Amino acid sequence: MIAGPRLFSILRQGTCLIASIHTALDDSQLVRFQHDLIATIGRDRARGVVIDVAALDVLDSFATCTLRDIGNMARLRGAATVIVGIQPEVAIAMVRLGLSTGVVETALDLEEGLALLDGRTAGSPDGRR
Amino acid sequence: MNTEDTEDTEDDEVGGAAPGGAPGDDDGLLPQLVAHLREHRNRLRQEWVGRIHSAHLLQAMTSQEMAAETTSVYDNYVEVLETGSVEALQHYARDLSERIIPRGVETQEVVGIVLLLRDVLARSLFEKYQRDLPLLNRVLDAYEPAANRIANTVAVSFVDERERVIRQQQDSIRELSTPVLRVRERLLILPIIGVLDRERARQLTEQLLTGIRAHRAKVVVIDITGVPDVDEAVANHLVQTVDASRLMGASVIITGLSPEIAQTLVTIGVDLSRLETIGDLQGGLEEAERLLGFIVTRDSEAAGP
Numbered sequence: 001m002i003a004g005p006r007l008f009s010i011l012r013q014g015t016c017l018i019a020s021i022h023t024a025l026d027d028s029q030l031v032r033f034q035h036d037l038i039a040t041i042g043r044d045r046a047r048g049v050v051i052d053v054a055a056l057d058v059l060d061s062f063a064t065c066t067l068r069d070i071g072n073m074a075r076l077r078g079a080a081t082v083i084v085g086i087q088p089e090v091a092i093a094m095v096r097l098g099l100s101t102g103v104v105e106t107a108l109d110l111e112e113g114l115a116l117l118d119g120r121t122a123g124s125p126d127g128r129r
Numbered sequence: 130m131n132t133e134d135t136e137d138t139e140d141d142e143v144g145g146a147a148p149g150g151a152p153g154d155d156d157g158l159l160p161q162l163v164a165h166l167r168e169h170r171n172r173l174r175q176e177w178v179g180r181i182h183s184a185h186l187l188q189a190m191t192s193q194e195m196a197a198e199t200t201s202v203y204d205n206y207v208e209v210l211e212t213g214s215v216e217a218l219q220h221y222a223r224d225l226s227e228r229i230i231p232r233g234v235e236t237q238e239v240v241g242i243v244l245l246l247r248d249v250l251a252r253s254l255f256e257k258y259q260r261d262l263p264l265l266n267r268v269l270d271a272y273e274p275a276a277n278r279i280a281n282t283v284a285v286s287f288v289d290e291r292e293r294v295i296r297q298q299q300d301s302i303r304e305l306s307t308p309v310l311r312v313r314e315r316l317l318i319l320p321i322i323g324v325l326d327r328e329r330a331r332q333l334t335e336q337l338l339t340g341i342r343a344h345r346a347k348v349v350v351i352d353i354t355g356v357p358d359v360d361e362a363v364a365n366h367l368v369q370t371v372d373a374s375r376l377m378g379a380s381v382i383i384t385g386l387s388p389e390i391a392q393t394l395v396t397i398g399v400d401l402s403r404l405e406t407i408g409d410l411q412g413g414l415e416e417a418e419r420l421l422g423f424i425v426t427r428d429s430e431a432a433g434p
């Protein structure tokens with residue numbers, strides 16, 4: 001494993017994990033992020049994962065691919081994944097490059113992401129307003 | 130009175146050689162020609178107006194306007210012949226264009242009337258000098274380049290002015306920014322009116338995404354009833370906008386695709402499977418309300434229409 005400070009945090013909030021990326025990660029740090037997150041899902045028996053990328057001003061193809069992989073792996077381990085906080089410029093750049101998050105859902109921000117997961121884990125769609 | 134004026138002018142002119150004049154013997158020709166045109170100003174102008182009428186040009190103008198404008202054009206024309214300087218004419222032509230373009234006068238009409246004037250004047254020169262063929266040739270040598278330059282100047286000024294108007298209109302269309310409007314909590318509508326070019330589509334995406342973040346929108350209805358035509362580039366841009374909105378957690382409903390646009394899109398084979406479309410804006414709003422869990426009911430007590 002690589003040494004050095006972690007550039008992300010993984011926090012537990014109820015049955016969900018909140019994984020925040022603090023700054024642009026290079027490829028090896030992304031791999032470390034993926035590894036740590038998947039391990040934590042099993043250890044904490046999480047039912048949902050929110051990955052917050054609000055601090056990032058760019059998401060390249062490797063990062064997108066890694067996030068998509070994390071979503072698929074988390075699903076296999078029984079947790080639903082939501083990516084939140086994609087900024088407008090990042091979203092434009094991603095669609096220009098033809099990148100997508102695949103089956104992994106996206107939401108505006110942390111609050112939305114948690115609300116989405118709550119609805120999902122409770123087995124019902126969004127509550128009526 | 131006219132004749133007197135003409136005499137004076139001619140004297141002055143002979144003193145200081147005309148700037149655009151031909152060398153040698155021909156030096157005196159152009160002033161002579163100008164004098165002739167000034168002398169028969171009214172008759173030639175009437176003849177010209179007659180020709181304009183019979184050619185069905187400038188029908189947007191009343192006869193008074195026609196008289197005023199033709200007089201100005203005629204005088205300007207003769208002045209250019211005299212001085213060889215097209216600047217005043219350029220200025221006048223631009224000014225004239227500014228007045229007549231909004232009334233739907235076409236380029237061919239403007240060029241047409243100038244060429245008619247050229248012909249009318251040339252014909253009068255033929256008449257005057259028909260007994261002296263070598264002299265006629267020299268007169269025409271002096272007249273033709275100047276006349277052609279005038280026709281050229283007027284046409285170019287008109288087209289320039291027209292292009293300026295078009296540019297101005299394009300700018301104002303661009304400035305009519307695409308509004309992103311909030312109709313309910315977390316529901317935005319984006320009515321698009323007018324042609325979507327690449328620049329405008331880019332601006333639209335940016336505004337929409339910023340709007341989604343600012344209003345924390347979950348559903349966006351894009352209404353394209355006012356878009357006359359959708360080509361492949363615009364369709365792909367719409368798909369990209371929808372994808373980008375989805376990345377920000379908002380779902381997009383597109384409404385108001387006209388039958389023509391639907392046919393075009395299917396024929397050119399744009400992949401629209403990722404777009405959710407609904408016939409009209411009303412249907413789109415109802416669907417959006419359903420997605421957001423709003424229930425709109427009419428109060429039966431209140432008097433309805």
